[in-house]
Amino acid sequence: MISTRDTSELPDIITFRRLTRSLAMLDAILSPEWEFRYHSFDSHWGPGELMASMRNGQGDDWFALFTAAGVVIIGLNHEAPMYRQDDPWPGLFDGIPPELAGAVREPAFDARNSTFCLWRTSGGDVWNHGPVRFPLGDDPDGSAYLLSHLDGRPGSFRALAEERYDEAPPLDAIAAVYRHAPLTDELVARLNPEVSLGNLEEDIAEIGYPER
Secondary structure, eight states: OOBTTBOTTSOOHHHHHHHHHHHHHHHHHHOSSGGGOSEEEEEEEETTEEEEEEEOSSSOEEEEEEETTEEEEEEEOTTSTTOOTTSOOTTTTTTOOGGGTHHHHOGGGOTTSOSEEEEEETTOSSOBOOOOOOOSSSSTTSHHHHHTTTTSOHHHHHHHHHHHHSOOOOHHHHHHHHTTOOOOHHHHHHHOTTOOGGGGHHHHHHHTOSOO
């Protein structure tokens, strides 16, 4: 299970970027109303920047900022033992390279209210976290709860969709979006017969799907 303490199944930057785009596209199809979606992706966040996010509607979230220098994931599980309001756990952001530190200062991410942080540089081959002394527990920072579906397996998203939307989309349709297959009326209808391809034009432009 992916967590701050075990990132072995967390993809490399390119795969992670494509995956988060796919998740946002799937949620756009399953949930036409933006405010009820779990995932989003903004391919026009800023000059040279992309932003992926997850909000579970219960006060927990994570944000991922992509730049030429790499990617930073900042997350909050407000029920995690490491949550301290407006007072991040010691060491949480220590060690972030200067070229990635802008993510911590991004007001939209509210880094002061965070329980975990991971980063990976463009030239690096591993994910990193600060020199945190974790308290006892299976998931002290709440990262396993919020990141475990990022393993790239279609079944992980389907399980999430069943919980979130009371829907069980076909695995092969999910896999097609994970591969960034072009959207067609048929594929969209298999995921949600109440949404048409034409309804998704703005979402497709914002997400930047499929990735070129």
